[in-house]
Each structure stands twice: as structure tokens, then as C-alpha cells.
Amino acid sequence: MDWLQQFFLHPVSLYQGAAFPFALLFNYLCIMDSFSTRARYLFLLAGGGALALAAMGSFALLVFIPAFCTVVLVSSLGPQEVHRRTFFFQMSWQTLCHLGLHYTEYYLQETPSTRFYITLSSLMLLTQRVTSLSLDICEGKVEAAVGGIQSRSSLSEHLCKALPYFSYLLFFPALLGGPLCSFQRFQARVQGPSSLCSRISFWALTWKGLQILGLECLKLALSRVVSEGAGLTGCQQLECIYVMWSTAGLFKLTYYSHWILDDSLLQAAGFGAGLSSSPGEEGYIPDADIWTLETTHRISLFARKWNQSTAQWLRRLIFQHSRSWPLLQTFAFSAWWHGLHPGQVLGFFCWAVMVEADYLIHTFANLFIRSRPVRLLYRALTWVHTQLIIAYIMLAVEVRSLSSVWLLCNSYNSFFPMLYCILLFLLLKTKHKFN
Template sequence: MATERVSPACTGSSLLQPISQIINLPLDQVNFVVCQLCALLTAFWFRLYLHPNRTSPFVRHVVATLLGLYFALFCFGWYALHFLVQSGLTYGIMILTGVEHMHKYCLVVALGYLSFCQITRVYVFDYGMYSADFTGPMMVITQKITSLAFEIHDGMAREEEHLTPGQKILAIRRMPSLLEYFSYNCNFMGILAGPTCSYNDYIAFIEGGPCRHRELEANRKTNGKLKQSEPSPNTAVVGKLATCFFSLMVFLSVCKVFPVERNIDNDFIASTPFYARAVYLYLSMLTTRPKYYFVWTLADAINNAAGFGFNGYNMDGSTRWDLISNLRITDIELATSFKVFLDNWNIQTAHWLKRVCYERCPYNPTAATFILSAMWHGAYPGYYLTFLTGIVVTLAARAVRHNVRPYFLGSPAHKLLYDTITWAATQIAICYTVVPFVLLSVGPSIKFYRSWCFSLHICCVLLAVALPVKPRHLRLKDQHTAPLQAPDPALAPAQRPLEATDGNCNQKAKTS
């Protein structure tokens, strides 16, 4: 019976079928976890024995690419060829069309190819399956392809004075070779679960050169001790593996206790008071997050084990290995606004959306960004319901923050009260918004919203209409005309403006 359940969903190797039957997990998920654990061990070997000091960039590129393609073939079988086709098509576009318009063509082709694969998988093969599938890695590759195309366009087709500080840092001044391109897209550290990284940072990692974030004084003394020029990632990796283990245990032990589908159960809706349903909604969505914590933290640990992801030093002299981290769990669970939650969830995707769409879209960038995110995620209708709801929730949250928050900043007690209320409101708003993302289909999603009388939609629309917020171009104008202020020391380094963390990186970007 177990064999019948797992075989149709798996397109990769059946070597681990006995393990799948023993632990009663789908074979494709077993293949995925085993490949990621093998990638973790390989990453240590890659850092120690193929170090850039003793190995040429050519060898490191070749090994990283071949290992990545092997893991992809093991997990997805011949479907892994889509990774090569998508990357090959867009590289041909980059070479043939020139730097003036290739970023637009690459965005259309990469996103179109991804959407075609997602639509065929959803509506032809396995609608509603939660198993690992070949379009997951393609989503990350799509981010890399489009980011690279826009960064090449910024570096080779635009005047530097027209670039934002962030665009100057990431701009690429020469066309990547075919090997560099495939290594960036398909390396073993990120081919299965990402995360996305900038091309300049990846090439600096492969070649052993300085990344945009490195301090020139990396050997400076701190607390009387000389810092290592190349700090060890072992402590960071062990900490992230501990987080992975804890997240996996929580997910396996608690997820089935609070199934999301109960939120649309007729008996549950009829017999449960509204406040109890709100609490259950929060708990049911809370217990779905650890699986993402597990996957993304493990992917981050793999990159760190290979020596990739160092992001400088904290004020106390400790190392930061969060350059390509995809989440900050504490900030997610304690978020007091919709924006703070989104800024700390799937961080690299948020950066991609900002750089490719939000910063460049001249009309209604918020709506355009949510629509692009929905298209990138896939063909399930629930995704579009989630992101369309996210638009009105974001506008309402922005209106409340601009108009209400200033009245609570007079004293610590008032600020604590505001934070407590906004934490509860944020958590419920997030859960309400993403239920369709989990349920996937239109019918169940609308049933859930109807059981809540579309209350959050109505409240958000009223708030967005009633509370005025300056248009984006006026807010940016106010920021440019306001006196320059030092960044808030209470913010984490990754949350500060780019100018605060990467202030002396322009020259490095030019020579990357």
C-alpha cells in the first residue's frame, strides 16, 4: 500500500524506496532530504579540499555544477533536464539580443517556461500534491536568471548615475561565461532548495575574492584577539542544524494535531465561538511553518559549510553567516506588522521581488509585486487569492502605521500596548491571508473567507480608504530632503538600509 502511495509522485531514483516504506514518508521527500544531507557533507569537502587557494575557479565551477546536476537527477529524474533547458534558453537570449533589452526578454521567457511547467504539473499530473517537485528548483533558477539579466543590464547598459546604491553594488560589468552561468544556476549547494544569491557574491566565493560585504580590515583586532581572515563556519552550521532538527521534530509531532482543513469543517464552524476559531486558525498556521524553517535553514547551512554566506562581523566581534539566509525565525514569530513579517520570511525572494519589480515598476509597484509573486509561486488558484488579499492587507497595514503608530510613541507603556495589539493583529492577518495558499483550491478558500464573513477584507479596504498615505514618489522625495540620520542601532544589520551596511562597496562591485 505504501508503494502505491509514493511511486506515482516520485520521478527520481527508487534506490531509497525501502527507507521510504519504513518511515512512511513519500519517496521524493526522502530523496530530497538525503540529497541535502549528502550536499552538506560534500560542502565541507568542497571548502577544505577544493579551496580557492589551491584549486582553480574552473575546477570549482565544474565540480559544483556536476554535483548539482547529479543531485537533481537523483531527485527528479529526466525532469531535471528542464533546469538545463531553461538556463540554456535564457543564456542564448542574453548573448543574441544584447544588453539593452535582454532583461525584459529573460524575465518573460524564464517566467513563461516556469509557468508552463507549473501548469502542466498541476493540471496534468498531480494536482494538490504537497510532495517535492521539479518546479521548486526551477523557481529558484528563475530568480537567478532574471536577477542576473537585470544586473548585467544595470552594469553594461545604464549610466551609473541612474542606478540606486543597491543596483550599483550588484551591477555586473562583463558577460558571464557559459560555465559560470550554469555553475551559478545549478551548483550543488543551491539547486534543490536555494537560496538565491547575487552573481557577484557567488563568483567571489568561487574565486576566493572579496565580496561586497567584506570589511577591508578583516584582520583588525577585537577584544585583544586577532580575527581570522577566513573565519570558520562550523559554529554557524552546527547552530543551524540544531534549528533544523528542532523544526523537523515540531513539524512531525504537532502538524497533524492542528490540521488546516479543520478551519473549513462545517461542524467546527457551527459549534465553535469566533474567538476560539481565531485561536485555532493561528495554531494551525503556526504548525505549518516549521517545515519551511527546516528546508530553508538546512539549505543555508549547506552553503555556509562550503564557505559561502559570510556577512561580516557583529559589534561584539562575532561572525555573521546570514548573507543568503532566507528567514529570521524570531523576527517572524514576534512580528508586529505585516511588512516586518514579510521582510523576514523568504528573505531572498523578497529581495528578488524588490530588485526586479518593486524598484523598477512605475505604476502601483505594490500590486505589481504581489502579482509577480503569485505568478512565480505557481498555478494554484489559492496562490492568487493569497496575494490579492495580501495587497489590501499591506495597504491597510501601511495606512495604520503612518496614521496611528505616532500616537503611541510617547511612552514605553503606550509603545508596549501598541506592539502587543499589532502583534496579535499581524499574526491573525497573516494566517487569514495565507489559508488559500495551503488549501490551494478556490472552493475551500472561499468557504473559509465566507466563514469569516470576509471581515478582514472589508476592514482592510475601509482602513486603506479612510486613512490617507502619501504616494510613494512623495514619500521618497521626503526621504531625500530630510536630514541624513544615522541608522537605528536597535535594527539588526540585515534590516538597515543598504547604505549603512554596504557603504564602501561600489569599487568592489566594479571589479567583481
């Protein structure tokens, strides 16, 4: 169970908690008229740099370098070419860093530094902000300082124009986690008048703190059950289903706790739900919708609600621009963005097939199931099946070694995605006959 320990030993929560007082301080200073816009940008940037050095050490250069190169590209390229160039550079850089992780884990058979894991996680979030900014410029939502680097302005003027971009890419409330904040929303928050600065609801933050405490208690209780169990290597037959479900539940509790903490940090800094959106811009989207995730009987809905801001980002970046097989391309890019570990390739490919099957299964079910008792029974069975398939996908994505992936595929747990694959094949043939 080394991979399970590796997942839970990340000290990201500690660094996020340490940044919380500075987020409150930033929100308080924004209310003061003496805190200028430039000072706000510098405060967020300095906080991001300090947090990166504290959490990543020397690996922070792997985040600083692409952020600097992105600002150079944004300031020197035209709106029509900025997205393609920045996307290619950022994904190439991130892929090289992930290949370094592969080399350490699979070739050298060594455990990478925890700081390196944190750096890769921060790089993935940086990729979101980079591509979101470049898409906004390409679509005309944000006006870029084109030619800023090439012009004959002084160095101080260049830095003033680049400061908002630097600050956005490295601002500390979103450096290590949190929902994707668009550049428009970020700029509106920083440049907004002090009279419009959002007041912090301490009751809301207290409620989030209680949620985190409850999730951590549940995680502690479930972790004892999982640690005392046989695990994937020692389980037998139907016991493996229980091991998969309980382990996936532990993963979900950890994600929920992290997401609520990240959301609290953004809200403490004033970038949360209380900030009004500009016309045409989507409002604040928190990552955790626990009620929907735990009650839905639709895999497709789970995919849209799991890590919501990332799902929206993938939809905008890949799905809406794909001419053929958009669903498969979106999940394939998600596997690439996550690092292309063997389990991730299996998990995201399986997830894409399951979503496609989900659409067909529920479409046919809505056509033929009319009785209310039968419909309730159908919803209960599909809820159980959805939770087990999601547990299978989650374990496939989180495990690192090929041996663990093979154990999962060779267990009784593979029955659940295989059933949906068979139904997908049969319903596609039926659909073809109807057409």
C-alpha cells in the same frame, strides 16, 4: 487535509542533507592550491546535475533546457536587451510548467508526481538566478561575453566562456533551496584565491543543526494537535480561528526548518555569511529571521522579512521599476511566479491590501497615540491581529482546491482582513480630507 500532507511530504530536505558532505568537500578542496578555478566550476556544475537527476529524475530536463537557453541568450545578446529577452523566456517556460500542474490537478483530478513538485520549486529558484544575472549585466555590474556564440572561436573557448554561467545557474548548494546568491558573489567565491577561502565554523553549523532539531520537535508536537483537530472542513464558528492559527504555525515551522537547512548547506560550501562582498553589493541575506517574524506587529515588516532574499529580489525586479501601483504589481508578479493557483491569487492580493492598510494604520496611530500604556496595548493588539492575518494569507496561499479557499473565505477568519480593509477605506477618506 490532503493538501496539508502534500505540503509536508516533499523529500527536498533529504536531498539537501545528502548534498551536505559534497558541500564540505568543495570547501575543503578550495583550500587546496591544486584545485583550479575551472575544476571548481565543474565540481559545482557536476554536483548540480547529479542532484537534479537524483531529485527530479527525467523532469530534470525542465531545468536543464532553460539554463542552457539562458546561457545562449546571455552570450549572444547585448547588455540593453538581455534582461528583457531572458525574463520573457524564463517566465514563459516556468508558466507553461505551472499550467501543466494546473492541468493535472484541476482537469485530470490527479495528484502530480513529487518529483514534478521539486522540479517546479527548482525552476522558481532558477528564475531568481536568471533574472538576477540578466539585471546585473543590464546594469553593468557583470560584464557578459557578448557575441561569444557568434564569434569564430573554437568550441572549447565557447564552453570555457559559458562555464561560469552554467555553473552559477545549476550549482548544487542553491539548486533546491537557499537564499539568492548573486553572480558576483558566486564568481568571487569560486575565483578567489585559496588563502581567502572561508573556513567553516563547525560551532555555527552545530547551532543551526540544533535549531533545526528544535523546530522539527515543535513541528511534530503541533502536527499531532492539528491532525487530531477538526480541520477547516469540520470546524465550527470561533473554532475555525484556532484551526487556522495552528495550521499556519505548522507551515511556518516547516519553512523555518527548510530555510535554516538551506542556509547551512550554502555556508558549508563557503557561500554563506563569511564571504566578503564586493563594493556596492548587498551582503549575505539569510531567508529566516524568526525573531522578527514572530514578534513584529507590522504586516509590512513581516512582508520584508519573510523569505528575505526573495523579498529583496522582488523589490529589485518589480517594485523599483514600477511607475504606478508598485506594491500591487509586486504582489501580482509574486502570485504569477508561484503559479497562479486560486488560493495564491487571493492570498497575494490580500497581502498587498493588508500592507497598504498597515502603512496607513500605523502612520495615524503614531500621530495620535502618545500614552505609553495605550501604546503597549496597541502594539499587543496589532501583534495578535498581524499574526492572524498572516495565518489567513498563508492558508490561502498553501491550499490548492477551490473548495478549501471557499471554506477559508466563508469562515470567521475573514473578519481579520476585512477589519483592515474597512480601516484602509476610512483612513484613505480621512487622508484625502487632510490633504
